[in-house]
Amino acid sequence: MHGLWKLRAFLKRDLATDVSYRLSFVLEAVHVGITVAAFFFLSRMLGDTRPEGYASFPFILVGMAVNAYMTTCLVCFSQTIRGSQLGGTLKAILSTPTSPTAFLLCSSAYPFLRASLDAGVYVIVGALFGLSMARVNVLSAALVLALSLLAFSSVGILSATVTLVFKRGEPLLWLFGSGSWLLGGVLYPTGLLPPALQQVSALLPITHAVNGMRAAVLGGAAPAEIAGDLLRLGLFVGLFAPLSVLAFALGVDHARRLGTLDHR
Amino acid sequence: MTGTPPRDAIRLQAIAKWFPPPGVHLGRRPGRGGRQVLRDVSLQVAAGEIMGLVGSNGAGKTTLLEILAATQLPTAGSGVVHGFDLAAQAPAVRRIVGYCPASADSFYPRLTGRANLEFFAALYNLPPAAARRRAGAVLELMRAPELAQVVFQQCSAGMKQKLGVARALLGDPPILLLDEPTRSLDPDAQRDFQSLLRGTLVDALGKTVLLVTHNLGEARAICDRVALLRGGTIAGVWSAAGLPPDLRFEADG
Numbered sequence: 001m002h003g004l005w006k007l008r009a010f011l012k013r014d015l016a017t018d019v020s021y022r023l024s025f026v027l028e029a030v031h032v033g034i035t036v037a038a039f040f041f042l043s044r045m046l047g048d049t050r051p052e053g054y055a056s057f058p059f060i061l062v063g064m065a066v067n068a069y070m071t072t073c074l075v076c077f078s079q080t081i082r083g084s085q086l087g088g089t090l091k092a093i094l095s096t097p098t099s100p101t102a103f104l105l106c107s108s109a110y111p112f113l114r115a116s117l118d119a120g121v122y123v124i125v126g127a128l129f130g131l132s133m134a135r136v137n138v139l140s141a142a143l144v145l146a147l148s149l150l151a152f153s154s155v156g157i158l159s160a161t162v163t164l165v166f167k168r169g170e171p172l173l174w175l176f177g178s179g180s181w182l183l184g185g186v187l188y189p190t191g192l193l194p195p196a197l198q199q200v201s202a203l204l205p206i207t208h209a210v211n212g213m214r215a216a217v218l219g220g221a222a223p224a225e226i227a228g229d230l231l232r233l234g235l236f237v238g239l240f241a242p243l244s245v246l247a248f249a250l251g252v253d254h255a256r257r258l259g260t261l262d263h264r
Numbered sequence: 265m266t267g268t269p270p271r272d273a274i275r276l277q278a279i280a281k282w283f284p285p286p287g288v289h290l291g292r293r294p295g296r297g298g299r300q301v302l303r304d305v306s307l308q309v310a311a312g313e314i315m316g317l318v319g320s321n322g323a324g325k326t327t328l329l330e331i332l333a334a335t336q337l338p339t340a341g342s343g344v345v346h347g348f349d350l351a352a353q354a355p356a357v358r359r360i361v362g363y364c365p366a367s368a369d370s371f372y373p374r375l376t377g378r379a380n381l382e383f384f385a386a387l388y389n390l391p392p393a394a395a396r397r398r399a400g401a402v403l404e405l406m407r408a409p410e411l412a413q414v415v416f417q418q419c420s421a422g423m424k425q426k427l428g429v430a431r432a433l434l435g436d437p438p439i440l441l442l443d444e445p446t447r448s449l450d451p452d453a454q455r456d457f458q459s460l461l462r463g464t465l466v467d468a469l470g471k472t473v474l475l476v477t478h479n480l481g482e483a484r485a486i487c488d489r490v491a492l493l494r495g496g497t498i499a500g501v502w503s504a505a506g507l508p509p510d511l512r513f514e515a516d517g
Contacts, residue, residue, distance in 0.1 A: 002389045009386030009395070013372060013379070020374040088370035092431070095333045095363040096387035097355060258284050259327065259336045 006098060007106050014110035032068075032118050036125040039064065051189045054218045058131050062214045063186035065122045066148065069115050070180060070206050073152030074173050076111035077104055077160035085167075091262045100252040101245055104160060108153065133217070140216035140223050147233035148209035154240035155205075161244070161251040164261075180206040208232045272344075273439055273472035274309035274332065279341035281327055281496075301327050302496045305341070311438075314466055314473040316487035316504070318480065320513035324496040325476045326366055329441045332474065333363035346439055359388075362432035366443040366476070368424035377403065377411035377419070377427050381434065388435035402430040405464070407456060421448035429457070433465075440465065440473045446482060454482070462486040480511065 018025060043057035051059045081104070084090035093103055123133065159172045183190070183197055184206035190198055201207045212229035215221035223230065255261040281302040302324045309315040317325050330336040332345060334354040343350040346360045371380045378399050385395035403409050408426045411419070419427065425448045432440055442461075446454045462485075465471045477483055483490045484504050492499045492511065502508070 001391070005386050005389070005391050005395075008392060009383050013375065013383045016379060017372060017374045087372070088365075088367050089372065091330070091335050091365060092363075092370040092384070093387060095335050095358060095361070095365075096384065096435070097359045097389060098387040099355065253337075256335060257337045257339075259281065259330070260284070261335055 003102065003106075006102060007109055010106040011110050011113070014107075018110070018114075028118070029121050032121040033125045035064065036061065036122055036129065040126075040129040052191075052214065054214060057129065058126070058218050059214065060187055061122060061126045061131060062217055063210050065119045066206065066210050066213050067181065067184075067186045068118055068122070069145075069148065070152045070209070071177060072111050072115035073108075073149060073156045074159065074177055075156070076108050077153070077156040078163040078170070078173065079111075080104060080107040081160045081163045085262050088262065094252070094261065101248060104157065104248060108156075112149065135218065135220035137216045137220045137222055140221055140226055141213060143223055143230055144209060144212035144216055144226070144233070147230060147237055148205065148213075150237040150241055151205035151209070151233050154237065154244040157244035157248050158240070161247045164248070164251045164255055180204050183207070185210050202232075205233055205236045271311060272308045273311040273313070274307070274315075274343070274345050274474065276305055276307045276328075276332075276343040277341055279305040279328070279331065279338045279343060281324070281331065281336070282339045300496060302331075302338070305493075305496070305498055307491060307498060307501075309472060309474055310488075311472050312466060312470050313488045314462065314475055314486055316483035316490035317474060317476045317493060318478065318483060318490060318511075318513065319493035323493040323513070325493050326443055328493065329363065329443050329474065329476060332357075332441050333361055334358050335363075359435065360437050361439045361441060362435060362437035363441045364428045364432040364443060364445055366447075368421060368428050368448065371416045371424070371427060371431075373415075373417035375416055377414050377416065377423075377430075380416055380427065381430060384431050385434045390434075398434055398436075399430075402433045405433060405460070406430045407460070422450060422453055425449060426453075426457075438471055440471055442473060443476045444478065445475070446477070446479065458482060458486045478513075480507065483507065 039060045040057055043055075043060055046056040049056050081090070084093065094100060123131065127133070155176055162168075162172050180186075183193060183201040184204050185201065186206070190201045190207060193201060208229040212226045212233070215226045215229070252261075279302055280300065282298040282300050284298045305324075305328060317328070319325050327336065331338050331343065331350065334350060334357040337351055345357050348356040348360070350357060372383070375383070381399035381402065382395045385398045386392070390398055400409070400412065403412055406426050406429060408423070408430070411423055411427060414423065416424070416427070425445060429442065429445050432442065446457055449457060461473060461475075466473060475483075475487060484507055487504045489501055489503055490507055491501045492513070494513065
């Protein structure tokens with residue numbers, strides 16, 4: 001129960017803070033709407049092109065939504081650490097019985113909810129531009145989403161560890177984020193990439209997240225039909241989730257040993 | 265928790281602390297090229313006692329408190345707080361210690377005093393209703409119920425200081441580590457706080473307090489004993505009544 005009470009406290013804290021900045025709340029939704037509209041008109045320029053068998057607008061929209069989730073997962077953990085260091089709350093929090101890992105995971109809950117809200121806006125605005133959700137396989141989409149969040153979060157936690165130890169985690173995020181954007185098939189099929197880059201693409205979780213999500217949402221694929229993508233995401237999670245949590249615990253221990261927990 | 269509190273609530277043995285030089289330190293041996301802030305600090309604080317800790321800026325007072333709050337590890341030496349080992353049982357130490365850092369800004373600026381305290385109360389494993397009650401109770405205890413509705417960024421320095429102490433009380437800890445808690449308070453509020461600390465928290469509730477202060481008058485008024493930290497080492501421990509009138513913080517020569 002302690003964990004749930006803490007999770008509730010973090011959500012309440014972040015919601016209260018977010019609501020106090022009402023304008024940015026609204027502007028972010030407007031930003032998502034404008035982005036969707038821009039990609040709608042871009043897809044009209046592409047005409048009848050059907051990347052991987054899907055109409056180009058929904059193809060791009062699903063890629064963008066998955067990419068938005070990935071960006072949230074990548075940045076929210078290191079932002080939590082950096083923001084707490086700069087605000088002076090990190091040491092106050094870590095002097096309570098709450099473990100550093102619990103703090104990090106609870107802090108990520110609200111950004112995930114916001115990312116889901118943004119994804120909802122993507123779908124609603126997309127529907128206004130003719131996106132059809134008639135063929136969605138909900139189970140497949142939920143499985144892809146859950147594994148993707150865990151996979152992206154593993155990288156996010158590793159980045160938070162780098163932030164904690166070196167005070168700057170952004171270069172790792174930029175590299176992973178822009179690499180995924182370029183090679184992960186967000187806006188175009190990975191089949192267009194040179195063969196060597198396709199091999200790199202296959203190693204990135206976003207490639208399988210985007211493939212699986214498109215198949216589930218646009219193609220109505222059952223879990224068995226996207227087993228390959230689910231398996232690769234699962235392998236990534238199995239390898240990197242424990243590694244990232246362990247690395248973070250070691251990073252906190254390292255910072256406590258050196259006395260640099262709240263150094264800026 | 266231990267069944268009966270040990271006679272010494274805090275016991276430190278030969279604590280040393282090195283801070284590293286700026287840069288990357290993975291795998292670096294402690295002390296190589298760094299700055300030593302604590303050396304061979306041994307100190308005992310009895311249960312139910314207020315121990316004052318005085319010393320000049322940079323003497324190592326805050327570092328010592330952070331080691332006791334288990335947010336830093338000592339480079340060498342050992343310590344036991346309320347029966348728990350500082351290094352090996354850090355989570356248990358955090359449950360029984362209330363820490364008020366010197367910086368009063370370690371709250372969320374857009375939230376009210378109550379919302380901030382309720383958040384931190386949840387980190388002490390309190391369920392929502394109990395967190396709400398506890399937040400109200402510690403503000404009452406601090407004689408500052410009006411802070412409940414004030415947004416933190418609109419608080420004065422003294423109000424922030426009171427919230428910092430209130431937060432340290434959230435977990436009802438037997439041991440309080442207070443880093444200059446009266447620094448920003450006006451003289452009346454200082455007297456109120458000193459009477460709260462001595463009369464209520466220690467004499468009535470039996471808490472143990474390690475109080476960092478630069479105010480020797482305050483140390484004489486409410487502490488049982490006072491330790492002087494000079495150049496990272498304990499230069500002397502006196503009963504409050506026996507504090508030398510010409511006590512100097514700085515090293516001679």
